Amino acid sequence: MRQIFDIHGGIHPPERKDMSNPGWVSDCDMPSKLVLPVTQHIGAPARPVVEVGDTVLGGQMIAEAQGPVSVPVHSPSSGTVTAIEARAVPHASGLTNTCIEISLDGKDEWIDCEGLDNWRDETKAALVERVRLAGIAGLGGAGFPTAIKLASDRDGGIHTLIINGTECEPYITADDTVMQCFAQQIVEGTEILAHMVGAETVLLAVEDNKPEAADAMRQAAEALEIAEVVTFPTKYPSGGEKQLIEILLNAQVPSGGIPADIGVLCQNPSTAIAVRDALIDGKPVTHRITTVTGMSLKDPGNRRVMLGTPIRELLETAGFNADSADRVIHGGPMMGFAVTDLDMPVVKITNCVLAPTRTEIPPPQPQQACIRCGMCAEACPASLLPQQLYWYARARDQEQLERHNLMDCIECGACAYVCPSHIPLVQYYRSAKGSLREAAKEKLRSDNSRSRFEARQERLEREAAAREAKRAARKAAAEARAQAGDDPVQAAIERAKAKKAQQEAEQ
Ligand code: SF4
Ligand code: SF4
Secondary structure, three states: OOOOOOOOOOEOOOOOOHHHOOOOEEEOOOOOEEEEEOOOOOOOOOEEOOOOOOEEOEOOEEEEOOOOOOOOEEOOOOEEEEEEEEEEOOOOOOOEEEEEEEEEOOOOOEOOOOOOOOHHHOOHHHHHHHHHHOOOEOOOOOOOEHHHHHHOOOOOOOOEEEEEEOOOOOOOOHHHHHHHHOHHHHHHHHHHHHHHHOOOEEEEEEEOOOHHHHHHHHHHHOOOOOEEEEEEOOOEOOOOHHHHHHHHHOOOOOOOOOHHHHOEEEEOHHHHHHHHHHHHHOOOOOEEEEEEEOOOEOOOEEEEEEOOOEHHHHHHHOOEOOOOEOOOEEOOOOOOEEOOOOOOEOOOOOOEEEOOEOOOOOOOOOOOOOOOOOHHHHHOOOOOOHHHHHHHHHOOOHHHHHHOOHHHOOOOOHHHHHOOOOOOHHHHHHHHHHHHHHHHHHHHHHHHHHHHHHHHHHHHHHHHHHHHHHHHHHHHHHHHHHHOOOOHHHHHHHHHHHHHHHHHHHO
16 A cells, blocks of 8 residues: 655645535536637637637637647537637636637537547657647646646656546535546546556545545556555645645655656646547547535536636526625635636636635635734645745845745645734735746846847857958958969059050051
8 A cells, every 4th residue: 555645734624525516517508608718728828710700610629829838729619709809717817818709509519520549559749739739728727738748758757647636625526526427537538648658657646535536536447557546634735736746755846846857747637538538539628527616506516517608607507696695716715716707707727616605705804914923834835934925025025035935835825724814825925926927027038138139249240250351361362462473453454554555556
């Protein structure tokens, strides 16, 4: 039996997972229209390849990836493109994003999807390209393009693949449900992923508060000799990639690094299914399983929902009582953010829509002064110093924020959860991270323009030197010829003189 390790910090908030009845999934009704943002992933936005008035089919690409870190977007059903414009989208920044609106015709007609007869016969590059074209980005909520993770070939390669079924955040049961209902598809996708990266070990990681999911995975994984289902004690946030690797392998991902740096790849169970669907069925990502829960709903549960479905319509299928809801949250209570407009769509990273009542999750209390109690540091799973980060974020001290590894913060909210002064620490960190990223971009821009300027100067100096060298060479050659008696100018003068003398002689 595999030895399990503990992580620093962590908390045990009330789970409230039973509310959404994990293990059951129902289809969300087909909405009348879909709103599909061109950015549902980390990276460059996709570029629309349809125009207003175009008819589209389910599975058709409507926006293509731009650049290496990007994924395309596909229509989940058939209809007509009715708008391409900026709309409110689910994102912590609250910014708008270009969206493609599709009015559905209700026929749900699809393109012909062509899967591979035998994916084992394909090269890794061909498989990765299929994953990229299928628009797959981490469906656990991170949204990082999966093809990039699969293609990254670090020194030593990938020795361990972890299917991360931890789902440690309260309320959310989408992964639990996917593992219980679609274990076979997860294992098929896992086999493909392990083949692609050459992993010798496969761990299917499940927290011990999901025994049915662990059993279903164990049964399905029997045929996969290299796979092992591992359960471990429930603690938030065990599902962070770096934390999970520590729990399972007792290994640390270096600060600023990624799991591939130590030969590990983590994937979410739904992402594994998406890879399976892309390669075996030839289908892109157009739907996802989302938990819709909270006490302001009569019928919370897990829904299979088309991407682009307005959150309002998803809530209505669950009997939403707007009067009793205090707010609507995209994601869970720890890492989620408030939905400011219910017409925002469900996107690839929407693992949960939470509509709690005011008594269920009380509104944030007024912030008070930090009393330097140190409880935040005890709770931090990344072994950071949240109190110091808070002060440096307030002081906009970017040097100290970098020195204290702000970018290693996984924004889990454990520090804010235990803070007796109700300081919204994660908001400070998100904002400070944004400033650090901007500063890094600005530095890159100025480094690039300095390099361009220096390269231009060097080129101009090189060209001037080359011109000078040519001129000097011509002069030296002329002088040499003159010295040798074959000065061309002198020769021309002599020829002219001779010709004139000849003409005079003939007269
Ligand atoms: S838990 Fe809150 S009050 Fe205590 S040190 Fe951290 S930030 Fe300050
Ligand atoms: S939000 Fe960041 S600083 Fe706070 S506990 Fe989580 S990792 Fe640590």
